[in-house]
Amino acid sequence: MxxxxxxxxxxxxxxxxxxxxxxxxxxxxxxxxxxxxxxxxxxxxxxxxxxxxxxxxxxxxxxxxxxxxxxxRKTEQAMFEINNIAEAVRAGGQAYGCRVIRLAAEADPAMAAFMGLAPGERYGRAVLLHLADGVPVQHEDRCANLAFAPDFLTQDFTRVTPYDHLMSLGPLQAAEQVFEADLPGADLARLLQVTASLPCIVLRRRTWSLNMVASAARITAPSSRYRFSGVTGTVPPAGLGLPRL
Amino acid sequence: MxxxxxxxxxxxxxxxxxxxxxxxxxxxxxxxxxxxxxxxxxxxxxxxxxxxxxxxxxxxxxxxxxxxxxxxRKTEQAMFEINNIAEAVRAGGQAYGCRVIRLAAEADPAMAAFMGLAPGERYGRAVLLHLADGVPVQHEDRCANLAFAPDFLTQDFTRVTPYDHLMSLGPLQAAEQVFEADLPGADLARLLQVTASLPCIVLRRRTWSLNMVASAARITAPSSRYRFSGVTGTVPPAGLGLPRL
DNA sequence: TGACATGACATGTATATACATGATCGGATC
DNA sequence: GATCCGATCATGTATATACATGTCATGTCA
Known part of the structure; x- marks a missing residue:
């Protein structure tokens, strides 16, 4: 055969x-x-x-x-740096921390459809606040396909980031990303400890693995504390010595 | 040799x-x-x-x-959609327009170094305002390596976007991108016809071609009028019918 | 006319061989 | 002790050859 x-x-x-x-x-x-x-x-x-x-x-x-x-480093870099926030914070010499705001199974039909699930099917939702030296740098609102990550809701996200957990379950196949700028709104501003008039960068991401939508996430970061960057392709050797953006 | x-x-x-x-x-x-x-x-x-x-x-x-x-079609899609703004506007059924704010050779040492040029070496700079149905959607501040694009300063950017011109000169090799959110500032707000308190998304990009930095650009877009999106990897067939982000 | 065999062509993989280039380390020489 | 030389190892490129696999057009036979 x-x-x-x-x-x-x-x-x-x-x-x-x-x-x-x-x-x-x-x-x-x-x-x-x-x-x-x-x-x-x-x-x-x-x-x-x-x-x-x-x-x-x-x-x-x-x-x-x-x-x-x-x-x-490997494949991840081709995916526009699907960033491990814990690693990024530690790479900057700061202490990484995470506060779990919410962790539950939900079934909003719109989100279910967005993730390719049947209407009303349940998915895991985790709302997290990522901290660097105790200061909030990212708000993460993540929905995980329980068919892909059945143990999602029993993870201790203060020790293993959703990214790490999901990546351990299967190879990343595709990623869809949208970048926007927005004001945080009252609730988010309070959580992030910023004024409501500080622009934040919002990344909406959907990732595929094992031929299904593995997870969808909305990540909000105050522009003054975090920015998204990535390199695709192969930078010629002469480019390595250039000052970074 | x-x-x-x-x-x-x-x-x-x-x-x-x-x-x-x-x-x-x-x-x-x-x-x-x-x-x-x-x-x-x-x-x-x-x-x-x-x-x-x-x-x-x-x-x-x-x-x-x-x-x-x-x-x-090829490489471009792997580069996180190095977007042709003219094409994107027209794809949305709107009329594309472009206003040239500034077009000159400059030699700022910091920018020269950023582009891998000798200190004081001249490069082409074009500041453009992209319009959809007459409304500003993007402000583009672009620096081009004249060794890569010798005719950059004589282009008519109301007819050919910098992207098109640069892409016609050599294959895209690598792209470095940084996304940030910011307020536009008084000058930009006036050009973009928005209030200075409206968050804008800022994309800084550097692209390599023929083993040199081909160009560097800073693109500012009011979040309410434009957002950056892209797909990397291969989305499984079942994913195609999903509602888009 | 339909089914089948055949050959031409194109790619897929594998081997043995050869020479070139670059790095490293040891020893011989000055 | 410093320098040069050569052996060795590792990768880089190129060739001739072979067989396998897949597609397609053509021709033959029932």
Whole structure:
């Protein structure tokens, strides 16, 4: 029925498997072409193709004369930085915190339709406030497809962000995003501890995984405390030294 | 000094050149591996690599037993919809217009550095106001690398948007984008014909082409009149019927 | 006319081989 | 001790060859 995988695909799967299992970490040296030849009994061209395609896919970095290494970050960057707010806060040297405002199963028909569910079908909803050094930086109103994330409502979001939990359940397939600017409104302004006249950036996002809508989120951030950024494509080497935006 | 391009790169450049020149259009059949072998005197593996990489890059579609064809549309969609504002306005059934506020060569050192130019090197700057049915929808402050776009300052931007002009000069390689929310300030509010207290969404973008910074832009849009949206990845078929965000 | 066989063509994968280029490390030489 | 040289390893590119798989047009036979 299903024919055997091509050799080069097996080699790719082997390497990516080692990476995903954590046995190879970013920066680690991965097996050289010669290693793969001896281990799998393939020709060098086949090993070369496997590693070359992994490089093109951004999973590994190759340096002539030196070797091949696990690349630092991966697919997510292609998705316009589906940002892990906890990681972003910590990267800035601040302490990350999270306050759960609301966590429940809901069934608003409009939202159900938006998520591709049957009218009235229940989904998980989490309203969170993300803090950096105790100061609110993001308000997150997230709806999760319980068919995709059945344990969503029993997660401790002060320890694992919704992003982390959802990403652990399946590969990100697609993301739809809309950026808007808006005033926070009285309730949000109070939660975010800003004046109601401070512009906030609003990101509405819907993500697909395993061929279904995995979750939808509305993220509001005071413009003075957070901004969304991303790079798509490959910036040429000369671009690396440029001052950042 | 600069060594000759590898053969497979030459083949790729040949095919992409035919596409960009318009001699090969989406859906057209492109030269088969055998054609390339005869035309360039290379081995089949080399031709195969060239076409295979073009397929991975999304430029062509290959069908076993049939042939290779120019893919329908491409890179742009992966770049978080580097939007052609004129097209977007017309797609909404409104009349597009553009008012040129300023068009000159400038040499601000900070901006030069930001664009990867030598300190004091001149670049083209265009400040534009995009209109939909006569109403301002976007303010665009764009700086273009004159090494990339030598004719930038002689363009008639009421007829060809900076985006169109720049895209015609080389393939988009990478894009860096930052989204923020802000108040427009007195000058911008007057130009955009909005009150100074209306939040605007600000997009700062830098794009690379031909291994250099092609242009940098700051785009400001009143949130009530425009918003930025995009899809990355492949939305599953079932997702197409969902109500849009 | 319809079903089937066949050959031409195109891509998909795999191997063995070759030479080039870049990095690194050790040892020999000055 | 500093420098140069060469061996070794790793990746980069290129070729000739082979067989497999898939599509399509054509021609043959019932």
């Amino acid at each position: 299903n024919q055997p995988l091509p050799h080069y695909q097996r080699l790719k799967a082997f390497v990516t498997g080692e990476i995903e299992a954590g046995r190879l970490r970013p920066g680690d040296r991965i097996p050289s072409e010669l290693d793969l030849i001896k281990r799998f009994g393939v020709s060098r061209m086949t090993a070369n193709r496997a590693l070359r395609e992994l490089e093109q896919a951004g999973a590994v970095t190759r340096v002539q004369g030196v070797g091949s290494f696990v690349a630092s | 600069n060594q000759p391009l590898p053969h497979y790169q030459r083949l790729k450049a040949f095919v992409t050149g035919e596409i960009e020149a318009g001699r090969l259009r989406p859906g057209d059949r492109i030269p088969s591996e055998l054609d390339l072998i005869k035309r360039f005197g290379v081995s089949r593996m080399t031709a195969n690599r060239a076409l295979r990489e073009l397929e991975q890059a999304g430029a062509v579609t290959r069908v076993q037993g049939v042939g290779s064809f120019v893919a329908s």
